[in-house]
Amino acid sequence: MxxxxxxxxxxxxxxxxxxxxxxxxxxxxxxxxxxxxxxxxxxxxxxxxxxxxxxxxxxxxxxxxxxxxxxxxxxxxxxxxxxxxxxxxxxxxxxxxxxxxxxxxxxxxxxxxxxxxxxxxxxxxxxxxxxxxxxxxxxxxxxxxxxxxxxxxxxxxxxxxxxxxxxxxxxxxxxxxxxxxxxxxxxxxxxxxxxxxxSLETAELIKYASNAFLALKISFINQISDLCDQLGANVTDVSRGIGLDGRIGPKFLHPGPGYGGSCFPKDTLALMKTARDAHSPLSLVEATVDYNDTRKVQMADRISTALNGNVAGKNVAILGLTFKPNTDDMRDAPSLVIIPELVKRGARIRAHDPVGIDEAKKHMPDITYCADPYEAMQGADALVILTEWNSYRALALDRVKTLLKTPTVVDLRNVYRPDEMAELGFDYTSLGRPKVHPDPGKPHLMAEGGRRLT
The missing domain is CATH 3.40.50.720 (NAD(P)-binding Rossmann-like Domain)
Incomplete structure (x- = not known):
């Protein structure tokens, strides 16, 4: 055939x-x-x-x-x-x-x-x-x-x-x-x-309904992470606690800076428009779209807060530009909202991505792109993890601390553990987990490669 x-x-x-x-x-x-x-x-x-x-x-x-x-x-x-x-x-x-x-x-x-x-x-x-x-x-x-x-x-x-x-x-x-x-x-x-x-109609709707449900699930756990920030709860444990329910499942319950990519943004919007035209509006989908757009700007606010409320004149290292790992796709990536917002507020951006730099340059030609993550960190006032590439999960944290002007890390993918980062001397911010500040009176011991010494 x-x-x-x-x-x-x-x-x-x-x-x-x-x-x-x-x-x-x-x-x-x-x-x-x-x-x-x-x-x-x-x-x-x-x-x-x-x-x-x-x-x-x-x-x-x-x-x-x-x-x-x-x-x-x-x-x-x-x-x-x-x-x-x-x-x-x-x-x-x-x-x-x-x-x-x-x-x-x-x-x-x-x-x-x-x-x-x-x-x-x-x-x-x-x-x-x-x-x-x-x-x-x-x-x-x-x-x-x-x-x-x-x-x-x-x-x-x-x-x-x-x-x-x-x-x-x-x-x-x-x-x-x-x-x-x-x-x-x-x-x-x-x-x-x-x-x-x-039927034809049912198959076409299954695709849109699937993507809309996953987008809603992502936005739900993002909102729960915001609530955890206010209540002192830990979103990682909340995600695990609800994900173990067989009716819910653990996938797409990881907080982040908002969904992007080639499917969820355009498909939720198209389904929303189709539903309106059919006089059967999907209020949950509409709320998801609105919240996801707002969240990306809110991530710039979190980065600014980590830098004492002002990024003007600050050097910010960004790790990860694509909307997710293992792709060079920049379509509707959170970085395309967060980075321009930081630039508008006066920040200077040095960015790295394992495969997405060529695509990113088409959208953001005026920021500095670096050949490796450590080059991006050199002299930066803060490090921001924006995409959870595997290569960012095992950074040499001793070297990271040496390169940064101030040991400030904003982890928008919850790659690292707050208690370990604090023990290593970092002022570490993540999503939906209690913020832990380093103890200035306690020595911060690091093994080779940045692992904690016990």
Whole structure:
């Protein structure tokens, strides 16, 4: 079976590579000739662990190829996946479906035999029906079905999410389409992955509802961490205490500076707009969106408070720029709000990120970028941990203290333990955990690498 994938962005490239790993012949198409040339040369335009290996292996085996030619991509393909971008539309927050509809129209011209057209892009309810309408109007003789197959890929672990998913959701109307989709996902049947067949509308809504619920869960624990700050409780223990309840679960219960990335911000906004248009507003989602926007600015306030209420003229070292670890994605990253806010207040920023600096420079060209985290700390009045990259979890704290002008650390990911940081002589601020100040009369002993001596 041959598969065509329209779009070589994050979803399209990962999906195409993984389907080829299943053993299918996959052709990925994109209008960007430079991107296709890079992919043919083995260059991966995004950072995603294991993706380069997967692409290289299947390209060498002849199962994965890249083209800018639509007839070439669709020749002999029995399934065509639309995996183009659906960014928020300027002005009203709705998902911009122009790329999806343009893809549907071009696909229609090339349908020569029965084809299943699958929307892999995240699209609002009703999009699948509109795609079918466009294809029928463009090519009345086309034999096809439309299916919705939303992706649930987490950046940084997308390959594992595709190969070993919690579930696969497929929305379609006919037995022929269901049979085709079963064949595509047959390798997952063998490992007993739940496959949920629904209507088009239900599949489209499942994607949005899933992301909105996770965004709400993140905002909930962020608000609980704010309450812990006021009550002297420990959000780490609260998270564990509620997460052990099987009805709740521990995932997405870690406080932070607010959610970002390519999905949650735009998908919550799109769902909110869809619900309003349907005269069934989702007040919980609307509150989540508002709170998340506010929280990012509040993080700048916390950094300012740690510096005695004023960052003007202060040097601030920022570790982590991407919205999460293991990706170079800067879309709606908290750093894009927090850092400009600090600059507006007069701070001088020195920043480091393991893979996100090139992307960050496109958005924030006027701050100083450093080759390693310790360079960023040199002479800084405060160190801020903004993204929880593994390389920041084991900093040489003795060296950190030597490099900082003042031993002030603001940990917006709760990477370190307050009692240990205080014992090592740091003025340490985290989220939802009692602040512990160093004892000026107590010697602060450090082992090599910054570990506490007992």
């Amino acid at each position: 041959k598969i065509a994938v329209i779009g070589t962005g994050y979803v399209g490239l990962v999906s195409g590579a993984c389907f080829s790993e299943f053993g299918f012949d996959v052709v990925c198409l994109d209008q960007d000739a430079e991107k296709i040339a890079r992919l043919r040369a083995g260059e991966i335009p995004i950072y995603e662990p294991e993706l380069d290996t997967l692409v290289k292996r299947n390209a060498e085996r002849g199962r994965l190829s890249f083209t800018t030619n639509l007839p070439e991509a669709m020749a002999g393909a029995t399934a065509v996946f639309i995996a183009v971008g659906t960014p928020s539309r300027r002005g009203d927050g709705h998902a911009d479906l122009s790329y999806v509809y343009a893809a549907a129209e071009t696909i229609a011209h090339e349908i020569k035999e029965y084809t299943v057209v699958v929307t892999k892009s995240t699209v609002p309810v009703g999009t699948g029906r509109k795609v079918a309408e466009i294809i029928r109007q463009t090519n009345p003789k086309a034999e096809f079905d439309v299916a919705s197959n939303p992706e649930f890929l987490r950046e940084g672990s997308a390959i594992g999410d595709f190969m070993r998913p919690d579930r696969v959701v497929i929305g379609c109307d006919t037995d022929a389409a269901r049979a085709m989709m079963r064949q595509l996902y047959r390798p997952l049947f063998l490992i007993e992955t739940p496959i949920l067949f629904t």
